[in-house]
Amino acid sequence: MYYKTLNKNYKVCPQCKHHFPTSSHDRIQQILDINSWRAINNNLASTDPLGFCDQKLYGKRLEDMKTKTGLLDAVQTGTGTINGIPVACGxxxxxxxxxxxxxxxxxxxxxxxxxxxxxxxxxxIICASGGARMQEGMLSLMQMAKISSALQKHQQKRLIYLPILTSPTTGGVTASFAMLGDIIIAEPNALIAFAGRRVIEQTIREDLPENFQTSEYLFKHGFIDLIIPRTQLKSKIYEILCFYYN
Structure with a gap:
């Protein structure tokens, strides 16, 4: 497949419709209006409060990731517009x-x-995560409650929150803000889960369906509300926001 064709199609295969991984920079271009993005808290960076070491020091791992991705951490936050409607986007x-x-x-x-x-x-919030960051221990786990609390105050003002679940969305992210939306949206065939498939099979000692933990399986069982291809995501979000504002 010619890579320019793939990039023009939002990294979705024109034939089989497979959704390839894409970066946060690409997502900004795909979802928001041109030149509307205004980054917020772009200078925040993680430290190593526990002095954690596995195969390498956590501090060294962070520096390697910053060099490789050009990001200071695993999320970009800011404000922008979708066809003129202002939104806050993570x-x-x-x-x-x-x-x-x-x-x-x-x-x-x-x-x-x-x-x-x-x-x-x-x-x-466009979710793409393996879950809580074990190198920060309880400091990571407490973020689940902190974000959920902020969302509750947002909801009390009758404001809409749309999580978009991409592959993968797992662990503590799934167990908190990814599933707290007014309308929960997912990309096709995305992996969405809390515990891993093998962990569940070994715990319950049963084989799971082949499509278990896919967005289609979760939609069928009522865990998510919409499955929207990446190529249609901006227009569908705009429709939802227009319905909300009207």
């Missing part, structure tokens, strides 16, 4: 340590939601 990037949710990811998303609440604008 976009997770799986390239940065599997999109794992550490203290900076939680802080940036919480601040984004608080800004959206004060401005009375919708929140959109």
């Amino acid at each position: 976009i997770m990037d799986f390239r940065f340590m599997g999109g794992s949710m550490g203290s900076v990811v939680g802080e940036k998303l919480t601040r984004l939601i608080e800004i959206a609440t004060n401005l009375d604008i919708p929140v959109i």
Whole structure:
């Protein structure tokens, strides 16, 4: 497949419709109006509070990720417009340590939601994550409650929140803000889960369906509301926002 053709089609195969992974920078271009993006808290970066070391020091792993991706952490947050409608948008990037949710990811998303609440604008979060970042221990897990609390205050003002679940959306992200939306949207055939397939099979000692933990399976069982191809995502979100504003 010619890569320019793939890029023009939002990294979706024109023949089989497979959705290839894409970066947070590409997502900004795909979802928001041209030149409308205004980054928020772009200078926040993780530290190593626990002095964690596995195969390499966590601090060294962070520096490698910053060099490789050009990002300071696994999410970009900011404001923009979708066909003229103002929105606050958080976009997770799986390239940065599997999109794992550490203290900076939680802080940036919480601040984004608080800004959206004060401005009375919708929140959109594009989820792509392996879950909580184990290198930060409890500091990572507490972000689940912090983000969820900010979303509750946003909801109390009767403002809309749209999570968009991409492949993969797993672990603590699924167990918190990814499933708290007014309308939960997913890309086709996305992996959406809390525990891994093998863990569940070994726990319940049963084989699971082949399409288990896909967006289609979750839609069939009522866990998500819409499955929207990436090529139609902007127009469909605009329709939802127009319905909300009218």
